[in-house]
Amino acid sequence: MAADNHPTFSLFFVAAAVVSLLFAGGAEARFKGINPWCLTADYRFLCTKMVKGATTQEVAIANAVQATLNATTRMAPKLEGLVQAVAYLPELSKESVISTCRDSYDKVVENLNEALNFMKVNDDQSVLDRVDTAESSISDCLVALKEMGGNTESLAKTSRILYRYVSNAMAVATQL
Numbered sequence: 001m002a003a004d005n006h007p008t009f010s011l012f013f014v015a016a017a018v019v020s021l022l023f024a025g026g027a028e029a030r031f032k033g034i035n036p037w038c039l040t041a042d043y044r045f046l047c048t049k050m051v052k053g054a055t056t057q058e059v060a061i062a063n064a065v066q067a068t069l070n071a072t073t074r075m076a077p078k079l080e081g082l083v084q085a086v087a088y089l090p091e092l093s094k095e096s097v098i099s100t101c102r103d104s105y106d107k108v109v110e111n112l113n114e115a116l117n118f119m120k121v122n123d124d125q126s127v128l129d130r131v132d133t134a135e136s137s138i139s140d141c142l143v144a145l146k147e148m149g150g151n152t153e154s155l156a157k158t159s160r161i162l163y164r165y166v167s168n169a170m171a172v173a174t175q176l
């Protein structure tokens, strides 16, 4: 079966080769510039920024957790904006939401700090546990606000951003 007798047949193979080359190239491009500890993260570019060129996993985790802590601290003023989001709620609901949100914020900061401390003593399981708790604490505030019928628009955005950080930190840490 000579190829020149079947031009469409060989064209098909050329096309298939080109397509598979494109796919291979695409996969490579997808991971280009991504830190090796961020390959399983959901937000790889952000993760790569977070780990700051780490070449060991220990440094990658410590940087990712620290970056998450930094991001959380930067978001603190947004919590003050919460007062507006609950302004029209009854007094009791208002107090309840604000206190839940304060607790939620404190819990995230506290657990991330604890994770950093457990990093220093190589207690991997506790590191994972604290990052995981921080991750689940992020949504507490939003859930409370939603339940009470407050305005969730601004807080939802803040929570989404923080969630990306902590989800990335978790992805880097679960490779332990």
Ligand SMILES: *[C@@H]1O[C@H](CO)[C@@H](O)[C@H](O)[C@H]1NC(C)=O
Binding pocket: 050, 052, 063, 064, 066, 067, 070
């Ligand atoms: C966290 O913030 C501190 C102080 O601003 C800064 O020096 C540090 O580089 C930040 N760390 C990360 C991982 O972003």
